[in-house]
Amino acid sequence: MLSLPIAPGLQIPLIYEVRSDDADLRNTIDGEWFDILDHFPWQDYRQVAADYYNARYDFNQLPPQKATEDDAINPETQGEARQRLLFDRATAPQPTAPPAPIPYQGEVVAAQTQDVQAADVAPGLVPPRLVGRKPKCFFGLLKGFIGASLMGFAPEPEQVRLLLKSNPAFARVCGFFHQRKDCDDYHFEAVPSLRKLEPFDQIMTAAGLWGRIKRTAVTDNLASGVIQPEPELVGDTTHFHAYSSFETVPYQDAHGKEQKKSQSKRTKTCGCEDWHACPHAWALRDEGAGTIVKSGKQMIWGHKASAIGLPKQGIVLDAVAVADAATHDGQTFYPHVQSVLGAYPLLAASVQRVLYDSACIGCQHLAQYCNRTPASGRTITVPFDTLKHIDPEDPPMAKRFKAIMTRRPAVERMIKRLKCDLGDDRLSTRGNECFQATLWIRR
Ligand SMILES: [Zn+2]
Numbered sequence: 001m002l003s004l005p006i007a008p009g010l011q012i013p014l015i016y017e018v019r020s021d022d023a024d025l026r027n028t029i030d031g032e033w034f035d036i037l038d039h040f041p042w043q044d045y046r047q048v049a050a051d052y053y054n055a056r057y058d059f060n061q062l063p064p065q066k067a068t069e070d071d072a073i074n075p076e077t078q079g080e081a082r083q084r085l086l087f088d089r090a091t092a093p094q095p096t097a098p099p100a101p102i103p104y105q106g107e108v109v110a111a112q113t114q115d116v117q118a119a120d121v122a123p124g125l126v127p128p129r130l131v132g133r134k135p136k137c138f139f140g141l142l143k144g145f146i147g148a149s150l151m152g153f154a155p156e157p158e159q160v161r162l163l164l165k166s167n168p169a170f171a172r173v174c175g176f177f178h179q180r181k182d183c184d185d186y187h188f189e190a191v192p193s194l195r196k197l198e199p200f201d202q203i204m205t206a207a208g209l210w211g212r213i214k215r216t217a218v219t220d221n222l223a224s225g226v227i228q229p230e231p232e233l234v235g236d237t238t239h240f241h242a243y244s245s246f247e248t249v250p251y252q253d254a255h256g257k258e259q260k261k262s263q264s265k266r267t268k269t270c271g272c273e274d275w276h277a278c279p280h281a282w283a284l285r286d287e288g289a290g291t292i293v294k295s296g297k298q299m300i301w302g303h304k305a306s307a308i309g310l311p312k313q314g315i316v317l318d319a320v321a322v323a324d325a326a327t328h329d330g331q332t333f334y335p336h337v338q339s340v341l342g343a344y345p346l347l348a349a350s351v352q353r354v355l356y357d358s359a360c361i362g363c364q365h366l367a368q369y370c371n372r373t374p375a376s377g378r379t380i381t382v383p384f385d386t387l388k389h390i391d392p393e394d395p396p397m398a399k400r401f402k403a404i405m406t407r408r409p410a411v412e413r414m415i416k417r418l419k420c421d422l423g424d425d426r427l428s429t430r431g432n433e434c435f436q437a438t439l440w441i442r443r
Contacts, residue, residue: 021169033150037143037173046118048209049138053127054111055207056135059199065270071279081266081282086249090324091290093253093261102335103306104288104321104432108208123175126188134188140175141192141200145441147174154423155441156434157197164191205433210440215343218317222346227315229350232404234311234411235337236357237322237329238419239294239302240435241426244286246301261326262291262301288432290326303427303435306332307418308340311355311410317344319418321436330362334369355408 022038025031076084086092090100116127123139147170148163149155164171171178171191179190192200204210221227246262253259264286272278292300304325309316318340322332333356341348360366418439419425427435 019169019172022172025169033147034169034173036150037147037170040139040143040146042123042139045139045142045213046121048213049121049142050116050118051111051207052138052203052209053116053121053135054113055109055203055209056199057113057115057129058109058111059203059206060132065280067270067272067278067280073277074279074281076282078266078282082247082249082263083251085266085282085284086251086261086263089263089290089326091261091326093251093259101323102327102331103339104323104436106205106208106211106433106436108211109206111207124189133186136188136192136196136200137175140189141197143174144176144192144197145201149422149441152421152423154426154428155438156428157194157201158428161192161194161197201434201437205437210437214318214440218344222344227310227317228313229347230310230312231350231352232311232355232407233308233317233337233340233351233353234355234408234414235306235308235333236411236415237304237306237332237359238415239292239300239304239325239425240419241300242286242289242302242325242430243427244289244301244430246289246291264289284431286430288321288323288325288435289430290324292325303432304332305418305435305439306336307411307415308337309411309414311407314410314413316414316418317347319439321432321439323432328362329359330366331364333360334363334365353404355404355411357408 022034025034087094088096088100090102092100120127121138124137126135126137129135144160144164145155148160151163151170153159153163164174164176165178168178175189176191177189179187218227222229242264244264247265248260249263250258250260264284266282267285268275268278268280268282270278270280272280275282289301289303292302292304294300302325304322304327305319306322307316307319318336320336320339333354337354341351360370363370423438427438429435429438
């Protein structure tokens, strides 16, 4: 039976092929991704598809960033750029005014073009363009990224390409076919090349569409009861290994003392041939990457994410890139939980308490909101022999606390799902924008 409802105006397929390997996949536990993609509710994503095609049109109209003869050369040296970039960071030696935001906030570029409407698009139905080749189908590309993550691979263009190329059932369920090797003509339904997958991911990120898909899914699931509001939230941070190298930047602190801080190397995003004599500014090659200090003084060059979820159901509600990975854990939770509760009012009405580990002790809002801590509550110390009825190994007052804290490890399982089940912890892209996009897709 056909699983895809056909959009009005589209020809009903006259022949429907049933492949034996599709049936095999449906019957295996590891083949769950196949059923999910085959029954993908594409009607829910038509507006996103229309917005994608409009943003894609704008993207293709952008002039290449190249210098003209009239442009003045940017006089900033590499050394000056290194210091400027250091002092712009959220963990800058001296805070900037206003301070840089702690959770990453990507800038959403709204599409100027509004030609394509939701009703114009469906799987296999792409909007016509007067110029250029027929674009690859949005629904096929979207399924490619979601499918990669469902299979446990990083939802990144290179990985998606590899899977589509090597797994015929996956390519088919996404709506693509494998082109014969003696035919290299462009066909919009052929398995997309890396040069098609990369701009898809880039446009989805820049237009804020990955983020919108995620928020809509959580909002709908909360409204329909698939996700039940809980009285508690659980939070933690986790790291991903960066796909870049770093250098150590010396600087003078407020007291004039020589200090050092690790920072990503620099690059330019323009297409100029000589970066040393062009008008554009230097930027960090891997913006957001920083040194993360783990327990036992272990140091990792990576990106940091803050995750918030529901402990009883084990659901990650939100995972956000921390704008500068070197930010201390105590500073990430408050702004993150504020944005999560602001985005989901149903949740804000139910949440009474948050379970977090001692890393939050450095939080500047601790005294105001966490009234059980030494910073604000009263603490008295008495010797145990004055309290004969209490067993110090198992104090009765701790029982309720213990029961609550048994739910805290739920966050470790959520993080495992983000890092291991829906991809891996080694990134193959750079910068906060790409890092946030992979978190959105995994969510
Ligand atoms: Zn340039």
